Amino acid sequence: MVDTEVDRIEHWAGGHHAAIAGWRKVMMWWFIVTDGLLFAGFLASYGYARVLAFHWPPQAEVFSLKYIAAMTFVLITSSATMASAVQDAKHGRRGGALKYVLLTALGGLAFLGMQAYEWTHLIGEGARLTHNPWGDASFGAYFFLLTGFHGTHVLTGVIILLTTAVRLSKGITKEEGVEMAGLYWHFVDLVWVFIFTLFYLL
Amino acid sequence: MRTYWITWSVLLVFTVVMLWADSASLPRQAFVVFMLIAMLTKASIIGANFMHLKGERVQLILTVVVGLLVTGAVLYVLIAPDAVRIHHMVEIYGPR
DSSP, rough: OSSSHHHHHHHHHHHTTTGGGGGHHHHHHHHHHHHHHHHHHHHHHHHHHHHHSOOOOOOOHHHHHHHHHHHHHHHHHHHHHHHHHHHHHHHHOOHHHHHHHHHHHHHHHHHHHHHHHHHHHHHHTTTOOOOSSOOOOOHHHHHHHHHHHHHHHHHHHHHHHHHHHHHHHOSSSSSHHHHHHHHHHHHHHHHHHHHIIIIOOO | HHHHHHHHHHHHHHHHHHHHHSOOOHHHHHHHHHHHHHHHHHHHIIIIIIIGGGGGOHHHHHHHHHHHHHHHHHHHHHHHHHHHHHHHHHHHOOOO
């Protein structure tokens, strides 16, 4: 019941704890859901292309799956370090949180470096958006689309992590800021699980 | 902290098993089903443990899960008829 002007403002101010969670967390989750749908759309479109393709190149002939597995290892490891950073931040261990955030950013940079190498290698072998030497023309387009969008997310994640690290070292970013950066980073890892399985393995 | 590194090990084991399945000559249908189950399990593990959905309030979990399910269902309803039609077209006319 709204009794006073102050109560009215409080009542309509947009609750601080929607779904009994801070508004930042709820918004971050909604961002993750909607961004996930973007990738779902890409992957569904890729599924169409696969079904329609006359000859989809066997992935083992195009990629070094051991190399892709190493990229996956780097990303999974960076997720573990990120979770550790969130844990340390929650317990007020700023030094530990900072160390793990920086390690996570390092993992992200390593992943980006590996992806850059993979792109350079495939472009050198003739992979283009419009054609490629291995099979269906859309193979190259979907490779660059899926890994490119994911890579852009990783790059964004690294920037967020480095910003978080600087702010954390100055005491500006608190526990919730680290948690939000963590949620985004795990989402990037989550998307890779789908790309790794659907594009590289199936 | 220990939970996260156990989660990391489990994810790693899943990845290795998936790579093994890729090199083993499993029947195509079994291979696809196995890969999809492994993929969804990995995704659930990341969501539950790394993203802490497991420990969140049920309201937030429902917000995320119901949101994903409803939008997923809408996408499915919109896409599935065309996907089936494409299969029929490929059967009748051959690949593109």
